[in-house]
Amino acid sequence: DIQLTQSPSFLSASVGDRVTITCRASQGISSYLAWYHQKPGKAPKLLIYDASTLQSGVPSRFSGSGSGTEFTLTISSLQPEDFATYYCQQLNSYPRTFGQGTKVEIK
C-alpha cells in the first residue's frame, strides 16, 4: 500500500494567513492526488484533484502543486470557513489511501 504522510498534523493560523500543507507519498503517484477538507460532523468535500486542478465551485484561494512523491496544498488567504481538517488521497493505485489529516485551527 502507498503511505501518505501529511505535515504538519496540526496548524494554528489567523484569518488572512497564507497556509501550506504538505503530503508526501511513500512511492511515486504521478499527479494522481486529491485534497479534501472536512468540517466536524460533515462529509469530506473535494477541493483539488490531479494535484493541481481546482474542483468546480471551490474558491481560487485554494491551489495545489506537486507530482511524484511530494505535494502541497496552499490557501492564499485563510478565511473563517476554511478552519477544518484537510486530507490528501492518492488515486494512483489500489487500495486508495488517505493521509492522516491536518487540522487547521484559529490562532
Add this chain to the structure above:
Amino acid sequence: QVQLQESGPGLVKPSGTLSLTCAVSAGAISSSNWWTWVRQPPGKGLEWIGEIYHSGSTYYNPSLKSRVTISIDKSRNQFSLTLSSVTAADTAMYYCARVQRFLAGPGDYWGQGTLVTVSS
C-alpha cells in the same frame, strides 16, 4: 447535481454483519462511474473500504477484503456495503461517494454519512 444517501442499522452486535445501502439520485448510477465506500472511526482519519463500477467490477481494501462485499443494483439506483464478523474496531461513520471519472478519479459527490456502532 448527484445526491447520495446512506441508510442502515445504527447498531450492530459484535460478530454480526453490517449492511448499509447508498441511494443515488435517479439515473445517476447508470452512468460510467465507480462508486465508493469510505469510513471514519470517531475522532480518527478516513479509511477507503472499496469501490464498485456500474458493471459490477470491484476493488476492496486488503485489510478488509475477507469480510467486505460491495454490490450494485442499478434498477433501484443504489449500491450496498456488507461487512461481516464486525468488532468494536468497525465502529465508524460510513460514507458513500461517487468517483468522478473512470481512471484515478476522486470522490466528488458524498452522502452525509451514517454512524454505525458495534456493541452488544
